[in-house]
Amino acid sequence: MNKDVYAIKLTELSLLLKIVFTLFIVMIGIAYLVSVLNLYLTYHLTDGKPGLSIDDLRRSFYGQRNRSLLAAKIDGGSMEQFLPFPGEKETILSWLQDGVTREGYENIKHIFEGRCVTCHTLDGLMSRRPLTMFEEVEEVTVVDRGEPISLWARVAHVHLMSLAVIFLCLSVIFSFCGVGQKMKAFFMPLPFLALFLDFGARALIKYVPSFVYVMAAAGALMALSMMVLTLGPLYEMWIRGRKVSNEP
Numbered sequence: 001m002n003k004d005v006y007a008i009k010l011t012e013l014s015l016l017l018k019i020v021f022t023l024f025i026v027m028i029g030i031a032y033l034v035s036v037l038n039l040y041l042t043y044h045l046t047d048g049k050p051g052l053s054i055d056d057l058r059r060s061f062y063g064q065r066n067r068s069l070l071a072a073k074i075d076g077g078s079m080e081q082f083l084p085f086p087g088e089k090e091t092i093l094s095w096l097q098d099g100v101t102r103e104g105y106e107n108i109k110h111i112f113e114g115r116c117v118t119c120h121t122l123d124g125l126m127s128r129r130p131l132t133m134f135e136e137v138e139e140v141t142v143v144d145r146g147e148p149i150s151l152w153a154r155v156a157h158v159h160l161m162s163l164a165v166i167f168l169c170l171s172v173i174f175s176f177c178g179v180g181q182k183m184k185a186f187f188m189p190l191p192f193l194a195l196f197l198d199f200g201a202r203a204l205i206k207y208v209p210s211f212v213y214v215m216a217a218a219g220a221l222m223a224l225s226m227m228v229l230t231l232g233p234l235y236e237m238w239i240r241g242r243k244v245s246n247e248p
């Protein structure tokens with residue numbers, strides 16, 4: 001017996017269900033676009049140049065292992081913009097080269113107080129990394145190893161759990177589209193695979209920097225699957241659905 005006889009078809013859903021499915025898909029689509037914007041805003045200045053590039057990803061997740069985190073951020077990195085006056089950056093860099101002494105810090109602490117602590121303080125934008133005293137600044141003079149594994153774990157567990165549920169809903173809705181089984185078999189598992197590759201690569205970049213390419217490819221696969229799993233059902237419900245119902 002043809003199993004499709006019992007299958008739900010998006011084109012034949014009640015108007016109310018179509019509206020609810022549409023609201024869900026549109027909301028997820030907006031959330032996805034905002035998350036892409038968030039990625040862009042967080043990482044695009046890592047290499048000091050506008051635009052999100054492979055170099056931004058490599059610096060963020062592998063780091064620049066030939067220099068300290070502080071040097072990487074203020075010299076060609078995302079924090080350079082906060083040192084607009086000539087000489088300030090160089091003063092901090094020479095303090096780093098001279099061996100990070102407490103006495104030397106006394107001569108440069110006015111730069112941190114004037115330019116950095118607005119955000120790098122316990123109630124500032126960057127509260128997880130305060131830079132208000134020698135001991136705190138000393139912590140960022142270690143080798144730049146990119147994103148710490150603790151931050152990876154914090155981001156990964158939330159994303160994996162919540163996105164698995166969202167992808168399940170999106171792929172079940174997509175399964176009600178009138179497209180071929182091969183297309184369903186390709187696109188329904190795709191976002192799960194992309195997410196697995198994304199966070200897997202993000203963890204492995206710390207050991208093998210060329211995994212940044214896998215991470216970028218995972219991002220592209222995610223974009224493709226989100227496009228198909230959201231636009232496909234919308235087309236099916238509101239455009240193809242209308243054509244089907246107009247047919248004699």
Ligand code: HEC
Binds near residue numbers: 074083118120125
């Ligand atoms: C407008 C807010 C703001 C100001 C001002 C600011 N920072 Fe930051 N800083 C951030 C944010 C947000 C991040 C995380 C994103 C990034 O690394 O680019 C960050 C990250 C850093 C990091 C990496 C911390 C880590 O644990 O990964 C260092 C080091 C740093 N800033 C140093 C500085 C220094 C030095 C100054 C002053 C010259 C400064 N920042 C000024 C917001 C700011």
